[in-house]
Amino acid sequence: MIRFTAIRLVEIAAVVVLMSFVIYALIGLMPGDPIDLMRQADPRMSAADVARLKAVYGVDQPLFARYLAWAGQALSGDLGYSRLFAAPVWSALLPRLANSLLLMGSSFVLALALALGLGTAAARRPHSRFDAAINLFSFAGVSMPTFWLALMLILIFAAGLGWLPASGIATAGMSNLGDRLAHLVLPVATLTLASVGGYTRYVRAAMKEALAQDHIRTARAKGASEARIILHHALRSAMIPVTTILALSFGGLVSGALVTETMFAYPGMGKLIFDAVMGNDYNLALAALLLATVTTLLANLAADLAYGWLDPRVTYR
Amino acid sequence: MRLINVFRYTGTWRGWWRRWLPALTVAGLLSAPAMGEERESLTIGITQFPSTLNPNIDAMAAKSYVLGMALRPFTVYDADWRLVCLLCVTLPSIENGLAVPVDLADGKKGIDITYTIRPEATWGDGVPVTTADVLFTYEVGRHPESAIGNAELYRRITGIDVKDDKTFTLHVDKLTFDYAAINDFVLLPAHIERAAFKEPAQYRVRTRYNADPTNPGLYNGPYRVSEVVAGSHILFEPNPHWAGPPGHFKRITVRAIENTAALEANLLSGTIDMVAGELGLSLDEALAFEKRHGEGFQMIFKPGLVFEHIDLNLERPALADRRVRQALIMGLDREAISTSLFAGRQKVADSFVNPLDAGYSAGTPRYHYDPARAAALLDEAGWRAQGGGLRRNAQGDTLLLELMTTAGNRTRELVEQVLQSQWRKIGVDIRIKNEPARVLFGETVPHRQFDMAMYAWISAPEDVPRSTLYSSEIPDASNGFAGQNASGFKSPEMDRLIDALEIELDPMKRKTLWAAVQKLYATELPSLPLYFRSDTFILPKWLKGVGPTGNQYPSTLWITDWTAQP
Numbered sequence: 114m115i116r117f118t119a120i121r122l123v124e125i126a127a128v129v130v131l132m133s134f135v136i137y138a139l140i141g142l143m144p145g146d147p148i149d150l151m152r153q154a155d156p157r158m159s160a161a162d163v164a165r166l167k168a169v170y171g172v173d174q175p176l177f178a179r180y181l182a183w184a185g186q187a188l189s190g191d192l193g194y195s196r197l198f199a200a201p202v203w204s205a206l207l208p209r210l211a212n213s214l215l216l217m218g219s220s221f222v223l224a225l226a227l228a229l230g231l232g233t234a235a236a237r238r239p240h241s242r243f244d245a246a247i248n249l250f251s252f253a254g255v256s257m258p259t260f261w262l263a264l265m266l267i268l269i270f271a272a273g274l275g276w277l278p279a280s281g282i283a284t285a286g287m288s289n290l291g292d293r294l295a296h297l298v299l300p301v302a303t304l305t306l307a308s309v310g311g312y313t314r315y316v317r318a319a320m321k322e323a324l325a326q327d328h329i330r331t332a333r334a335k336g337a338s339e340a341r342i343i344l345h346h347a348l349r350s351a352m353i354p355v356t357t358i359l360a361l362s363f364g365g366l367v368s369g370a371l372v373t374e375t376m377f378a379y380p381g382m383g384k385l386i387f388d389a390v391m392g393n394d395y396n397l398a399l400a401a402l403l404l405a406t407v408t409t410l411l412a413n414l415a416a417d418l419a420y421g422w423l424d425p426r427v428t429y430r
Numbered sequence: 431m432r433l434i435n436v437f438r439y440t441g442t443w444r445g446w447w448r449r450w451l452p453a454l455t456v457a458g459l460l461s462a463p464a465m466g467e468e469r470e471s472l473t474i475g476i477t478q479f480p481s482t483l484n485p486n487i488d489a490m491a492a493k494s495y496v497l498g499m500a501l502r503p504f505t506v507y508d509a510d511w512r513l514v515c516l517l518c519v520t521l522p523s524i525e526n527g528l529a530v531p532v533d534l535a536d537g538k539k540g541i542d543i544t545y546t547i548r549p550e551a552t553w554g555d556g557v558p559v560t561t562a563d564v565l566f567t568y569e570v571g572r573h574p575e576s577a578i579g580n581a582e583l584y585r586r587i588t589g590i591d592v593k594d595d596k597t598f599t600l601h602v603d604k605l606t607f608d609y610a611a612i613n614d615f616v617l618l619p620a621h622i623e624r625a626a627f628k629e630p631a632q633y634r635v636r637t638r639y640n641a642d643p644t645n646p647g648l649y650n651g652p653y654r655v656s657e658v659v660a661g662s663h664i665l666f667e668p669n670p671h672w673a674g675p676p677g678h679f680k681r682i683t684v685r686a687i688e689n690t691a692a693l694e695a696n697l698l699s700g701t702i703d704m705v706a707g708e709l710g711l712s713l714d715e716a717l718a719f720e721k722r723h724g725e726g727f728q729m730i731f732k733p734g735l736v737f738e739h740i741d742l743n744l745e746r747p748a749l750a751d752r753r754v755r756q757a758l759i760m761g762l763d764r765e766a767i768s769t770s771l772f773a774g775r776q777k778v779a780d781s782f783v784n785p786l787d788a789g790y791s792a793g794t795p796r797y798h799y800d801p802a803r804a805a806a807l808l809d810e811a812g813w814r815a816q817g818g819g820l821r822r823n824a825q826g827d828t829l830l831l832e833l834m835t836t837a838g839n840r841t842r843e844l845v846e847q848v849l850q851s852q853w854r855k856i857g858v859d860i861r862i863k864n865e866p867a868r869v870l871f872g873e874t875v876p877h878r879q880f881d882m883a884m885y886a887w888i889s890a891p892e893d894v895p896r897s898t899l900y901s902s903e904i905p906d907a908s909n910g911f912a913g914q915n916a917s918g919f920k921s922p923e924m925d926r927l928i929d930a931l932e933i934e935l936d937p938m939k940r941k942t943l944w945a946a947v948q949k950l951y952a953t954e955l956p957s958l959p960l961y962f963r964s965d966t967f968i969l970p971k972w973l974k975g976v977g978p979t980g981n982q983y984p985s986t987l988w989i990t991d992w993t994a995q996p
Contacts, residue, residue, distance in 0.1 A: 145872020151488060152912065158489075160912035162581050167910075169577050169631065198660060199482035199640040208660065264691055271699035279701040280692060285473070285665040285683035286657055378687040378696075380661030391868060 141176040193396035213369040213381040220304035232316025254310025263376035280378035319351035360416030364409030469994035471681040475702035476709040479686035484639035485616035498986030500649040506983040511891035539605040550673035554646030554654040566620035577634040707965030716966035728969040732978035736963035753811040755955040760804035761856040779959035791945035795952040821857035835884040837864035876911040919956035
């Protein structure tokens with residue numbers, strides 16, 4: 114297992130290096146550079162200003178030379194400076210990362226808890242009315258556009274009832290926990306409702322298959338309680354495919370949710386990555402995307418390791 | 431409605447529960463005070479968050495808007511589009527002796543202009559605003575590595591003489607009619623920023639406006655920044671060292687909500703009090719909002735200087751013919767577009783000069799919808815109608831033009847479809863090909879890879895169209911594709927008029943030159959004028975004194991006029 118983990122870590126490092134170049138090159142291939150974007154905002158900027166600023170920002174150099182310069186800097190721990198946020202990359206990134214982890218983490222845990230409950234309940238009584246109702250709920254969640262759901266929640270709970278704030282992460286000048294939580298409710302509800310349907314379907318399918326296995330029948334024949342059968346025997350088997358899905362979703366924890374963040378004016382990683390890519394902020398886009406890549410890869414490694422715990426038949430070579 | 435207010439979130443859960451629980455049992459509590467009744471705070475919604483608060487790095491509408499409350503430029507154009515002093519005592523002029531034309535060594539005319547900083551002007555930490563700040567700002571502006579965006583003004587200032595702590599004279603190497611306008615010369619506090627400028631190349635990184643934006647010494651306006659949550663909001667509080675008339679509000683929050691549907695919902699929920707016209711809803715969205723909720727708000731539609739037009743690539747054989755260009759504009763019913771899509775709130779443009787501008791000429795040729803005349807002009811130009819209604823020339827080529835605009839801009843895409851249908855009626859086939867803004871403005875327009883491109887020019891009052899109509903401003907490899915004359919318009923007469931206009935000090939003679947420029951533009955039609963955009967301000971009924979300018983200087987510069995009335 115140690116050898117397996119070491120090999121995978123080396124693979125992850127290789128993928129990260131490759132991805133850093135691919136991301137840099139892809140952003141570089143987009144038309145225009147940061148100074149061209151500046152020029153749009155100020156038509157009076159002269160050709161001399163444009164040339165001067167391109168030199169100041171270093172975008173007059175060939176793409177590969179810029180990448181090598183960035184890589185050299187990054188290896189020494191300096192991820193550079195974000196042009197869009199006018200701050201060192203880590204200063205721009207960390208508050209947004211914290212916001213995203215809070216938002217995505219809360220909705221992830223909530224959605225998972227709901228999905229485990231609903232999916233298991235549906236699997237226990239397949240094709241019943243209860244199962245049909247959960248299926249309907251799941252498909253509704255999956256099919257509802259996130260922006261529409263977000264807007265409806267804002268209109269009902271903020272504009273209509275006035276119970277919750279409609280946007281932002283906190284009331285200006287106020288930093289108490291209650292205020293932060295109040296601002297989290299609607300975006301978390303949006304993301305939870307949008308993702309719980311998909312997870313529920315996976316859990317239902319996995320649990321239904323698990324409940325049909327021989328060892329469950331044997332457990333029932335031995336008189337094990339339903340709770341023990343579900344929690345101890347079936348859930349463990351069912352978690353193997355679900356773990357794969359969850360591991361793949363992990364990258365989302367740090368890459369944020371662009372639509373939800375935009376609708377709730379929530380400063381998270383999704384909006385940051387979008388703005389960084391569209392604004393040709395290489396340093397910031399690279400750091401954010403690589404962080405998401407590394408998180409996804411590590412989550413998949415963790416999932417691979419978890420398979421061995423969930424299913425003793427799995428061996429690592 | 432009262433019930434809703436009882437439940438409305440007011441910023442703390444403790445406060446929410448305090449209202450909510452009694453409300454369930456005691457109907458009398460329906461009269462509990464509604465949010466915002468004290469009205470000492472104001473929350474403004476805008477659609478963009480500024481990337482930096484340094485006034486001289488990166489031009490950005492959101493930054494101008496928020497800094498309007500906290501920094502005083504020397505001069506700006508006010509709501510009547512007149513140049514006024516904000517940080518200076520008197521606007522220099524040749525008549526009052528504060529501006530003196532001089533002969534330069536190269537035989538050209540320059541000008542020496544003397545300004546006096548308001549005696550009471552003070553930074554938010556109590557340090558007076560002085561000529562030391564002027565000299566420091568000049569040093570930063572002129573340094574090639576300091577990342578100042580538009581350095582033209584600093585290049586034109588050849589030197590500064592300091593008379594005392596408050597008075598200085600600028601030596602400018604060109605005498606232009608707008609010599610007194612130093613709008614881009616926004617002072618930086620030398621006592622704070624000098625340390626960040628030790629390494630000029632690092633200034634954009636180290637400026638305290640980024641590293642320590644709540645430092646009160648960075649601001650000299652009626653308000654100062656007291657909290658910045660990047661991407662979310664900026665909080666302003668009164669500047670205790672402001673000696674001018676105080677602002678009414680004790681707290682002003684500017685909240686960035688990029689999605690306009692969410693912006694509307696925030697307004698309706700009371701999370702924000704108003705939507706700024708400078709960075710708010712598009713006109714069609716505002717008109718729809720007015721229909722649904724207009725009664726509850728003040729809606730101000732302010733025609734402005736943003737000029738929507740269609741650039742025509744004059745290198746394309748069909749568009750090189752003036753008759754075709756004139757036919758295209760006569761084939762458009764712009765009045766109908768304005769009426770049906772914008773409720774007549776966006777006036778049809780005759781040229782790039784707004785009717786509210788001092789340079790506007792009523793004698794500018796005006797094109798009305800005349801499809802018969804448009805068809806005749808196309809016939810004359812050799813484009814004859816064939817079967818199916820489309821036109822072909824003698825070589826058998828169809829009159830097919832590609833129309834581009836910024837993908838995702840709903841208003842422009844809507845207009846585009848109307849244009850396509852109207853031009854089809856005179857036999858011009860239009861293929862719509864839209865691109866994201868960064869592709870259109872980063873690649874297609876500068877490299878002139880278009881037939882027709884619909885977008886907007888942003889200008890100032892009496893803004894001489896050098897960058898957009900002068901022949902040397904055609905973008906090409908020699909100027910790094912940096913010019914703004916994307917049509918490729920070359921006219922020695924226009925060049926002469928622009929040169930003459932810039933240096934004409936006599937307002938009457940200048941008016942004549944402006945008229946000639948507009949006439950030439952409207953005759954040659956290097957671009958098709960559509961309309962001037964209107965900004966829509968959605969304000970609560972209790973807010974008074976907001977004066978939209980319609981130019982690039984935001985209403986927040988006059989924040990001390992804003993009051994809340996019961």
